[in-house]
Amino acid sequence: MTKFSADWSRRNFLRGALATGALVLPGSSMLVGCATSGGGQEATTGKASTENPLGVPTDSPIEIYIFNGGFGDKYATAVHEPMYKAKYPKAKINHKAEVDIAGALQSRFVGGNPPDFVNDSGDGQIPLGQLVSDKQLYDLTDLYDAPSWDDPNVKVRDTLVPGAVAQGTFGDKPYVMNMALTVYGIWYNKALFAKHGWQPPATWAEMLDLCKDIKAAGIAPWTYQGVHARYMSWPLMTMAAKLAGPDVLKAIDNLEVGAWGHEAIKESASALAGLRTKGYILSGTEGMDHIQAQGQWSAGKAAFVPCGSWLESEQKDVTPDGFEFAVMPEPLLSADSVMPKETLFASPGEPYIVPATAKNARGGLEYMRIMLSKKGAKGFTKEVSSLTVVKGAADGVELPPGLTSAQAALKAADDNVVNWMYNTWYGTMWNPGINTQMGDLLTGRKSVDEFVAGCEAEAKKIRDDDSITKYTR
CATH class of the missing domain: 3.40.190.10 (Periplasmic binding protein-like II)
Structure with a gap:
């Protein structure tokens, strides 16, 4: 058992907040220097342009937490973070790998000072439904409606397999990006x-x-x-x-x-x-x-x-x-x-989130856009031996026997996939x-x-x- 198990209820969340006197909800007056995103959220933004459709503050640091489990964190350090750094060379990347995500980040969510990007997975996962209910997650609609990394004429959502966005949707808004298929x-x-x-x-x-x-x-x-x-x-x-x-x-x-x-x-x-x-x-x-x-x-x-x-x-x-x-x-x-x-x-799985009160939430969205690029997805597959939600990203990749078998089974199922x-x-x-x-x-x-x-x-x-x-x- 982890010290912060999956039954993290709203009552426990609020109880912890009251104990620290530090509950900060999205959009609170404690956030400064913020502009409102298209989703009606508070986030530090840069100037949106064709090259920077999400308005990422190009010189702002980005803090990234990766679950150090079966997939490890090399896919982040060897593939996605270098891609982010290449596009935003002035942005400092603060990378951390954790086995117990909830244990590491509970107090930071409560205190309104979470990282900018979190791989919320493992036995110490912070329950996603509860994070949504407590308004702790950033709406990812802007990400999915943004031009894809590879083709500005195609939205990110249109590069993904059916059900990829829906799997991370609660109510009528997507809050979770699931990378692995x-x-x-x-x-x-x-x-x-x-x-x-x-x-x-x-x-x-x-x-x-x-x-x-x-x-x-x-x-x-x-x-x-x-x-x-x-x-x-x-x-x-x-x-x-x-x-x-x-x-x-x-x-x-x-x-x-x-x-x-x-x-x-x-x-x-x-x-x-x-x-x-x-x-x-x-x-x-x-x-x-x-x-x-x-x-x-x-x-x-x-x-x-x-x-x-x-x-x-x-x-x-x-x-x-x-x-x-x-x-x-x-x-x-x-x-x-x-x-x-x-x-x-x-099922799309291995969840990634951007906290609602992240200092560089737009950077978190951009990091997701990088992951969902052909290069980002192909690199993920090579590093962790997993298919991804990006259509065609595994084409040309030499897959091990099990993954080859899984891909063949998925192809044989065609539309007969349940979830x-x-x-x-x-x-x-x-x-x-x-x-x-x-x-x-x-x-x-x-x-x-x-x-x-x-x-x-x-x-x-x-x-x-x-x-x-x-x-x-």
């Missing part, structure tokens, strides 16, 4: 499968048949990130959407009463819970964290693990030679499923809420009906809490 699915070692003549299953019936063969070969069919059981909610939600259509997910996002009790959710939960009762989950999984469980998978102790496409990068130091990362879409629960077998969950927002809008519903419920389901502490009731209770907590801003789609 993550493909989720069930991961396996293609070399291991080739050795045994196994084929990735297209249906759940085929999955169970294959699991029987895998177990007979002395390998556990499945593992998952035990104490982070919410990883298994990704196949749960995706298989439910395939079975009954994406409106199942929309109802959950909209906090509709009974949404978690949909028959498709129950069928999906029953399938996943059955992996335990049939003895198809690696012994000890429930007590493992993601590093341990994924390590067992990399070592060949288990055949399948659910994860996003960061997995290959995260496991690169512990994966043996000859291991070939590959991802498959979740199997269909029924032959008469509404969506095709190629359907998958893919959901509740985990972004309501952080505590996601963790510890659904995390706890999934853990109870997968270990047999709760039946499917009890799991559904528990998820409904988590949604009700959010629905009934008047201090939490609600969103719909």
Whole structure:
């Protein structure tokens, strides 16, 4: 646990502010030398021009905080910051890499003195929905409406894959820029499968048949990130959407009463819970964290693990030679499923924000514009082995096997890509809420009906809490 966990509520935020006597909201009189941006915000600005469409103060310093996690921070120091410095040579860049973003920046947000640009990620993430609710984030509309870095005739928003802007939108305004395009699915070692003549299953019936063969070969069919059981909610939600259509997910996002009790959710939960009762989950999984469980998978102790496409990068130091990362879409629960077998969950992720009271907010927007350039996105992909939300940015880049597999799966899915927002809008519903419920389901502490009731209770907590801003789609 980090010292500032994901359940950072509005009450805690205000309590901390009152304790320090330092709560400064956007636009307060404590900000000086400011001009109002197009979004009605306060920000120090320079003179806008064709060369400087966002009005960046060219000689103002910019302070950048990067989450030092699976992606590290080299992509910032080796790619994006040099691009910023080349365009604004008089601007000093103050770079910091932190593992615990909330622990490092809580007091600064409260005090009205945050950095200009923040990679708000990791276990110490400051809940994005709460930051929006507390008016602590800068509206990114000006960024997305600005001319793109590569073509002044094309807006930034038009260079991005569908859903990229929407994923960071709360209500009717975008507040979060998500850079990485993550493909989720069930991961396996293609070399291991080739050795045994196994084929990735297209249906759940085929999955169970294959699991029987895998177990007979002395390998556990499945593992998952035990104490982070919410990883298994990704196949749960995706298989439910395939079975009954994406409106199942929309109802959950909209906090509709009974949404978690949909028959498709129950069928999906029953399938996943059955992996335990049939003895198809690696012994000890429930007590493992993601590093341990994924390590067992990399070592060949288990055949399948659910994860996003960061997995290959995260496991690169512990994966043996000859291991070939590959991802498959979740199997269909029924032959008469509404969506095709190629359907998958893919989501813009790895969030970046500009605080509302940043001294150089326009510099923060410009830094995002640089990241969303072809050069910036291609550099990101090369450094961290992740696809990005910039269309065509990975073209010509030699990708490792796992990312090649993810890109192929995304292409095969075409428009059949599902997504959901509740985990972004309501952080505590996601963790510890659904995390706890999934853990109870997968270990047999709760039946499917009890799991559904528990998820409904988590949604009700959010629905009934008047201090939490609600969103719909």
